[in-house]
Amino acid sequence: MKLAATILICIVISLDGASIESQLFAEKFLVRFNYMTDSRTNNQQPSALKKSPSSMQTAIKDYQRDNGLVVTGDLSRETLELMSLPRCGNTRSDNIYDAIASKRRRRRRYAFSSTKWNSDFLTYRVSPFTNDLSKSQVLSAIEKGFKIWSDHSMLKFKRVEYKANLELSFYKGSHQDGYAFDGKGGVLAHAFYPRTGLIHFDDDELWSTSNNDILLSQVAAHEIGHGLGLKHSSDKNAIMYASYKYKGANFNIETDDRKGIEELYGCNPTKKCYKEGKPKKGDSCFSPKGLVRTSKNETKFMKDIDIGDLVQSENGFSKVIGWLHRDEEKLEKFFVLKNELGLNLKVTGEHLIAIEKDGQIQYQRAYETTKRDFLINIDEFGRKSRQKITEIDVIEEKGIYAPLTDDGTIVVDSNLASCYAVVNSHQIGHLVFTPLRWMSNWTSAFPLEHSAELITKYLGPVAEFLGMFS
Ligand SMILES: [Zn+2]
Ligand SMILES: [Zn+2]
Structure with a gap:
């Protein structure tokens, strides 16, 4: 051909x-x-x-x-x-791949179909494999295809051996979906838009991990893009460009691809977000329904906490001296970390939570946690234990709350967390917020709620700078 x-x-x-x-x-x-x-x-x-x-x-x-x-x-x-040139089999406005999007005229350079996945956590399975490469070569190529999307969005992927959200398969010729492959060259692969989840590779191609033949990881990245809801891009450098040109083994997604995936699934807060022009910072809070113990041996919802309350913290009880954030109306995505005791800790992805590492309490961002991590549980008597994370989920809820306590920690739903999030480490966060905590001891008339916001705004960047050396 x-x-x-x-x-x-x-x-x-x-x-x-x-x-x-x-x-x-x-x-x-x-x-x-x-x-x-x-x-x-x-x-x-x-x-x-x-x-x-x-x-x-x-x-x-x-x-x-x-x-x-x-x-x-x-x-x-x-x-x-x-x-x-060899290319992807998805067509311009395929009625069967995507009935609704074909009726709309494309306005953006990147484009996506009318549907997306409801969850940020998606599973995938590879079966059947190609014989062109070893199983582990195929899996690592496909993993790379997924990684470039999860690196730039809130998406997380997990490979499974059972029925998955995204099913990746190698087939020759006709393979029962009505879109027969055409032998070597021509169409390399095709994929269905969400939430069908089928991604097919033409096994008459010679799949490769180099420039010798077709680079599997690059084609996988493109087809996974379709599987997530992205359509073709007119940008020749984009992964979602319809025709195949070898990009080199270290290819990555381009600006146009990133804009598309961010618009569908939200950007990864650790990366530069194209939508806002800067990393997403500051929306780093607890859910309104988080439960907090007070020194009066009562339990309060996060939203009902008052300044001056003594709430459970890392070492006993600590005084709430202000709000770093408090917005009852804001719709926000929360990570739900469930532990062995069945208790959920709900925090935004940026928030620092306490985990056990090598027998020490350490703080890391919620989105960095995995099921291998242990949360620090503190019971009503102040006894600490480590509890394995059994489930990680993302939900959307209205209302964000970030109280600042005297010692910089707070126990929410029996799990220890930091009060900070805008800084890279809990220790640095505590150092930077020290002036505010002193002020609260000097005078109770000081408008703490307001000053906390100011300090977050102006000292946040300083703390980040300091964080670079921590
Ligand atoms: Zn395509
Ligand atoms: Zn197919």
């Missing part, structure tokens, strides 16, 4: 215009990828001459626009060259 296309291109060049052969090739291509409809009956040969020239020209223009080419409506050399 590649050879045939090369010959066609030579004819075009020699004739200084599109030959009949290249027109037939282009017409077949444009019909196949949904740029125009095919009105022929089964017995007729394809013929560009029988098509209305304007519909062909419109289709070429659409193809050029979708693929970042100069829009002329002519079968230019670069247009034919691009058509001859």
Whole structure:
């Protein structure tokens, strides 16, 4: 197929215009990828001459626009060259892949289908495998394909051996989904949009971990993008560009891909977010329904805490001296960390929570925790124990609360957490907030709620700077 296309291109060049052969090739291509409809009956040969020239020209223009080419409506050399490259089987507006999105005109450069997954935690399974590579090579290529998306969004992926959200399979020719593969070259793979979860690779390709043949990790990254809801990009550098060009083993997603995945699933707070132009900071709080013990041996919801309350902290009880954040209306995503005792700690991803490491209490961000970590449980008598995390989930809830206590810690739902989040380490956080804690001892008339916000705003960056050296 590649050879045939090369010959066609030579004819075009020699004739200084599109030959009949290249027109037939282009017409077949444009019909196949949904740029125009095919009105022929089964017995007729394809013929560009029988098509209305304007519909062909419109289709070429659409193809050029979708693929970042100069829009002329002519079968230019670069247009034919691009058509001859191996590519993804997903079409421009495939009614079966995605019925609703096809009715809408694309406005953004990146585009996504009308659906996305409801959860940020998705499972995947690979079966059947290809024989081109070892099982572990296939798995690490596919893992890389997932990682570039999870690195830049709130998504987390886990490989399983049972029925998964995303099912990745290698097939040859017809494979019972109505989209038969075409042998070596041409279409490399295709994927269904959420929430179907099917990602298929053409096993007539020679899959590779290098430039020798088709780089599996790169194609996997592209198809996983579809599986998550992204459509093709017109940016030639984007992973979601429809045609395949080897990007090198260290490829990563491009700006256009990142904008798309962030819009669908929210950006990873540790990375630069394109939407806001800066890392997402500060929304680092507890849920309103978190339970806190007070020195009066009562239990209060987080939302009902008052300044001056003595609440349970790392070592006994500590005075609430202000609010770092408090917004009853704000809708926010919370990580729900469930421990062995069945108790849930609900915090935003940036929040620092206490975990046990090598017999020590350490603080790390909630989104960094895994099921291998142990939360620090403190019971009503102040006894500490470590409790393994059994489940991690993400939910959305209204209301965010971040009280600041005298010793910088607070026990919520019997789990120890830091009061801080805008800084990189709990220790540095405590150091930076020291002036505020002193002030609260000097005068009770000081407008603490307000000053805490100011200190968060102005000392936050200082703390981050200090955090670089911690
Ligand atoms: Zn594609
Ligand atoms: Zn398929």
